Amino acid sequence: MALTAALRESDGIWFGWSGETGESHDLHFETYEGVTSATIDLSEQDVDEYYNGYANSTLWPLFHYRLDLAEYERDYQGGYERVNRIFGEIIAPHIRPDDLIWVHDYHMIPLGWILRQQGMHNRMGFFLHIPWPPTRLLTALPDHERLVEALFAYDVVGFQSAEWLESFRHYVTHEMDGTVGDDGRITVGARTIQAICCPIGIDAAEFIASARSKAARDVQMRVLESGVGRSMIIGVDRLDYSKGLAERFLGYERFLQKHPDRRALVYLLQIAPPSRTDVQSYQDIRSNLDALSGRINGAYADIDWTPIRYVNQGYPRDSLAGVYRAARIGLVTSLRDGMNLVAKEYVAAQDPHDPGVLILSRFTGAAEQLDGAILINPYSAEDVADAIAAALAMPRPERIARWRPMFDTVKERDVVWWRKRFVEALEGS
Ligand code: GDG
Secondary structure, eight states, X not given: OTTHHHHHHHTOEEEEEEEEEOSOOOOEEEEETTEEEEEEEEOHHXXXXXXXXXXXXXXXXXXXXXXXXXXXXXXXXHHHHHHHHHHHHHHGGGOOTTOOEEEESGGGTTHXXXXXXXXXXXXXXXXXXXXXXXXXXXXXXXXXXXXXXXXXXXXXXXXXXHHHHHXXXXXXXXXXXXXXXXXXEEEETTEEEEEEXXXXXXXXXXXXXXXXXXXXXXXXXXXXXXXXXXXXXXXXXXXXXXXXXXHHHHHHHHHHHHOGGGGGGEEEEEEOOBOOTTSHHHHHHHHHHHHHHHHHHHHHOBTTBOSEEEEOSXXXXXXXXXXXXXXXXXXXXXXXXXXXXXXXXHHXXXXXXXXXXXXXXXXXXXXXXXXXXXXXXXXXXXXXHHHHHHHHHOOHHHHHHHHHHHHHXXXXXXXXXXXXXXXXXXXXX
16 A cells, blocks of 8 residues: 555556466566566465465564564565566566665565676665564574665665664664764665665555545444444454553553442444464464453453453444444554554544544554554553553543644655655666
């Protein structure tokens, strides 16, 4: 979504895995609403070792500070490099000398390096959507040097927040003898790259419009009617351990324990579509949350009130916008999150005359930009519980005063701003 407009304007091609398995690596071209995508299938072994393996069982947990969940298998690393090489070899003949190449995320770190090996001199950029971990964690990855060196094939490397950029610089200066110049450029050996902080935004104009659409209003009414006057707390997340869903439920339970008189005034709606269901740690988080929501509902529910509505399915974007607008509190408790777009969507969807309150984990990239939120430490159930109590009691003038600057930021630093900032750096010399 973030790149559609850019690709349309520049007549670009989106290249990647089709999401399908198959034995041939033929490129499939497809044009939809003015954007051409070129995709290839991957074999089952590729998907196991590359996607479920190195990308989502090694890099994702490690980059989200979960050393305990990271799996180090040589087959995974081999699959990761093999698939990136396949990607590079297949896309190379379609790249013209003046094309800009923008590679996204941890699945494709070595792609630029592979394209350079094929003799490409194009400007190449890489954007990391997830956090960059502290050096002491990253060094637990076997062959971490090899992975980071591959980033030096790019001209520009972008991070979501100043904190992740700082961690990257720390690694480069402590592990690679790199130097950071006055202009922020980073030199290692013969290569100098530009590493920038470039926080991603949402398509704010589109989201604000969809929050006002008929579909959104219908959903908003449906939610408000079913809540019979109770304040709703909303959580929307892929079912992922980085999102702190268990901590959210426990913090909410603590609120119910501490404030029995306020129990019947609220409920939590948690929308959590499953993701990466072939990975064991994702199956584990799902059964943990099933048990936890069941236990809390069993302990606190009344004949006419269920404390947690826990929904394991996805909804159309305009419905989500209506749900956000109906919620008195947006609750984001990620334990680590590159940015967190849900926080921005919640802000964009609010009624300017009666906005809700955003409770936001300090461990998200978004926390650097959205300081009108109540910032919390999601590891502390007390902290979450106190924030819920404060948000419910917050008078309207304070809610407006906190929301307004956040709304301005979400609108100004939107996805177009993000894309332009990155592409300008990429075009520069
Ligand atoms: C990665 C990084 C970074 C969720 N449920 C439904 C649905 N969603 C949409 C949300 C939001 C998106 O998915 C989730 O974005 P997040 O930013 O919250 O999280 P990740 O998926 O982990 O994304 C993250 C992001 O990349 C961008 O750089 O912010 O830190 O981890 O847009 O609305 N959308 C629909 N139905 C759902 O049920 N339509």
